[in-house]
Amino acid sequence: MSLSYPYVTSSPLDNRQSYTYTAYEGLSFIDSWMDLRQKYVIKNQNTNVVNVISDDSENEYDEISIAPGESITTLATFKWLLRNNEIKKSFVDFFIQRFEVSKRLFDKYLITASRPKSQGGYHSLENYILFAEVLSKYLEKIYYLPALNALLKTVDTILGFHDELTEEQTMRVSIVIKKELFFVSILTDGMQCSRSVFQRQAAIGTDKINVKAKSFDLSHTTFIAADTVRTRAYVLALQNVGIRFNSIVFLKSTKAKWGQASQLPALSTPLDCNVFSSDLNVALSELLNTISDNVVEITSDTINCVEVKNAISEFSSTFVVFSGYGGEIVDVRDLSPDAPILHIHSGYLPQYRGSTTVYYSMLETDECGASAIILEPAIDEGVILYKKLFSLPAEHDDIDYYYDSYIRADVLVETMKVLRHSFGNIQVEEQRPENGDSYYIIHPVLKHISIMKTKGIKPSLFGSKIEAVNKEY
Structure with missing residues (x-):
């Protein structure tokens, strides 16, 4: 076994390997x-x-x-x-x-x-x-x-x-x-690194894209906010443009969860984000009160708990915005059978469904995307309310925490603006399963190569x- 390559281990079928949030080591x-x-x-x-x-x-x-x-x-x-x-x-x-x-x-x-x-x-x-x-x-x-x-x-x-x-x-x-x-x-060698998401969209064909009118009741919007870095970015962005919620369910975990970090490295250069540029080393509990007067705290390691379900029901929520723990699959039908749940996916849909798609799009294209969807039982296949493309992260950007959080925050703010200005009436894009692929947590080798692309490291540096x-x- 190699000490410097830790992903080959004994008894891997019984002690299964995790490839989540792997560190970049060059x-x-x-x-x-x-x-x-x-x-x-x-x-x-x-x-x-x-x-x-x-x-x-x-x-x-x-x-x-x-x-x-x-x-x-x-x-x-x-x-x-x-x-x-x-x-x-x-x-x-x-x-x-x-x-x-x-x-x-x-x-x-x-x-x-x-x-x-x-x-x-x-x-x-x-x-x-x-x-x-x-x-x-x-x-x-x-x-x-x-x-x-x-x-x-x-x-x-x-x-x-x-x-x-x-x-x-x-x-x-x-x-x-x-x-x-x-x-x-x-x-x-870069053979797969110049394709545009727009080209993939064109390959699907506009005749196969179904757009329909949809109406959402925004009379009582509830924000489900797990204590993660991504939620901090969301709240800072929402606060910056003055968007508030009728109620907030603040989820605090009893153990370490994906997407959490107590202290992030300081940004040497502000990220190029249209919403805001800010340090994410902030206390979420203090921020939430700036975007709602009704914050309820629930201690739970999952959104799929009876306490969250009861809170949504007691609030008489008509529309829910979701920012949960990383990697969690939401039991949509049981949790909120009556109120649609809005989720921001860091992938340009329908092409990039699944997990860590920001890295896959970095490998295949010259841009990354984020999409606002209504959650359905099928992963990332709900109707699309809004989506946007972004340039690749700069070489100094922290992708897992800063870049991913910022592009999602940007799309969340733009989506909420559209919904508020239209009083909940919006054109949505229906997805077809055959129009995209499903991706899974990226292997560290592929993750390293995608990050090296942003750093301008040439294939020749991989040696002979x-x-x-x-x-x-």
Whole structure:
């Protein structure tokens, strides 16, 4: 195991790795990742030497479906995908979601109308190797960042069990690592770093964008404010333009939560934000009273608690603005069945759904976005009230706390202005699931590369290590 690359650990399926809010460590981190990967690369190995789908009785599969009511076997599905010339994106997305959500691959899945049900165990190393091979095969045809992200995490998982692999599996893992390094090198060479979100929007086509009139009752607006850095940015921005709420639910946690920081580094240069430029090292409890005369404090580690639900009901809230803990999924239907919940997503929708999308858009485009949506049970698929593009962060900007918070605050203020000026009557954009992709917490390698892009670090600075592997691949 590598001390400088901490994401390969023992028993990774039982002690699952967290990739949330990983720190930026510069080129030394990339070097440590490559050094570790190369320890498991077999030199002068032909990448086609292993045929994982050699003739055996398991190779004859009927067409496999992931339609509701079906039950699929993971091993058989992966082998079936590898035997086909074209791998269907729907299968790739299905297994990426299953793996990213749990960091595990179960033996079987029962497909239901809502969430698939996991069946059997999750310790079969062969399933993880096959998954890595499926992702690699797909990436050879289509450069798809969610697949590369999942591949990096899957290899981390596999290497945690490397001593348990058979000789054949060791050879296959070596091939996967060579391909993984090659796919990362494509990214560092800048081949995916000049596409515009506007181009992606144009690719969808205006004929496929549904816009309709919507009316929101703003007679009693409630702000749900978890004690996070993002909420501080929201309140400062709202205070700056004089927007107030009828009531506020102030959530205080009993333990450390994502999105919290007691002390942030001071900004050497003010961020370029149209709303405000301010230090976020402020006490939220003192700020909230400046935007509402009715602040109720609730101690809870989740927004999905009966106390918050009761507060929304007792306030007779007609419209809710949400700023919760990082990474939390809101139980919309139970929490606020009658009042719409407004959320600011740091991604330009519908193209960038999911988590840490600011980093993915930095990798793929020359801009980042934020979107105001009404929360629905399906993640980031609610109607869009307002969205805006921003230039990439400057090299000195703290992205996780400052930049992300500022672009969201900007969009929140603009959205509230539009709603107030129109008395709640607004044109909204309906989303279609097929018009965008879902992203998951970004792997530290991809996060480092995206930050290096803002710092102007050239691919040549990655050294010759990856180039040597590329020549072999």
